[in-house]
Amino acid sequence: MTRRPISWALAVALAAAMPTVADPVPVAPDPGGKDAGPARPAASAGDAPAPEPQAAPGLGASYDRWFTDEALRVELYHVGGAHDEQYIFDRAVREPLWPGMRRALLDLTGYGKYRFRVQDLATGTTIFSQGYCTLFGEWQTTPEALESRQRRTFEESVRFPFPRAPVRLLLDRREDVPGPDGRGEFRELFRFDIDPASHLVARDPLDDRYVRLALHESGDPRERIDILILGDGYTAAEMEKYRRDARRFAAILLADPAFAPNRNLVNLWGLETPSRDSGPDEPRKGWYRDTVLGTTFNTFDSERYLTTSHDRALRETAAHAPYDTLYILVNTSRYGGGGIYNQWAIFPSDNEYDDYVFLHEFGHSFAGLADEYFDSATAYDEAFYPAGVEPWEPNITALLPGRPLKWQSLVAAGTPIPTPDDEAHAAVVGAFE
Structure with a gap:
């Protein structure tokens, strides 16, 4: 691949x-x-x-x-x-x-x-x-x-x-x-x-305990990309920490070279949603917490895979703020995360690599980008795509015969395809195997 x-x-x-x-x-x-x-x-x-x-x-x-x-x-x-x-x-x-x-x-x-x-x-x-x-x-x-x-x-x-x-x-x-x-x-x-007119279509009341935060407001939500950063595993006593964390990550996103020129196209929101317990579940350690969104490490028994399967709670909570895409900020110092296209991106609050995980998982959830590393147990599995099928993700390709490279317009003339993974091509756009 x-x-x-x-x-x-x-x-x-x-x-x-x-x-x-x-x-x-x-x-x-x-x-x-x-x-x-x-x-x-x-x-x-x-x-x-x-x-x-x-x-x-x-x-x-x-x-x-x-x-x-x-x-x-x-x-x-x-x-x-x-x-x-x-x-x-x-x-x-x-x-x-x-x-x-x-x-x-x-x-x-x-x-x-x-x-x-x-x-x-x-x-x-x-x-x-x-x-x-x-x-x-x-x-x-x-x-x-x-x-x-x-x-x-x-x-x-x-x-x-x-x-x-x-x-x-x-x-x-x-x-x-x-x-x-x-x-x-x-x-x-x-x-x-x-039938949208049916009385069986639920109209759940909103919870007035949840406080919305405007982390970066540039315009009408109907004309902006609205990103909602929900917190999980923050107790009521930790709400000030959640506010600090959410503002820090909002600033990281807006400072990224891809977003800095487009900050006027983006709204960033937060929502104060206190949990009973602090931190996520860690099943391998026997730790189980009562949190609003049910985030947990060890998803599919993978050590670092941090996700939630509580979609009902997630969507009912998120309905309190405008959103096109969701982040879940988990109150933990442990390394891990997860991102699923058009669902959510999940990342830790206090790890030394939290800024990297924050941006990395957003690539999965926001635009369906595939992983590109190959030296990890969680690396991209080529068995996901049988021979003769082009991956749907925009950043990987099977280089099928007779089909143009998806990102050919970004490749400089003379760049070899496939592109050697060496020092000479470390800073160029190519197609690396």
């Missing part, structure tokens, strides 16, 4: 967060869909590849036609084993604010192992889409999943602007069969219909 140097990661991350503007796309309407209840399964599309969202003419001026200013969170269970999976609907929740951009309704990047699409039920128009990855998808690659018949259930959710009319939500998974662009094709995994 060929990679490009990691130094460009955050610059790509910022660009990737600004998807190509696209209008909603009409497709053939589904007869009978108008009678949908608040949420019900709909017929599967079978094994046919799921259609790709396509850019329509114009500049996406139809947000107000399809959506209100609020958000709809659909809570799900992702269930299965190493070689099978399904989604189960739990509930739909109305959130008070959709802070996302109003013109980029369709995700045209093609990033993510999974993707969800939202269709207007009456017309079949695809009005929103987004790629993402999941903790379940990572678990499927672990020895626990592969070497046993173990099956597991993970909490997940998808979130999009609150629709004005009934919609169909479609969930797709990327398969190992290459599509026209060389990347694995998406195939529909599950679909169900939601």
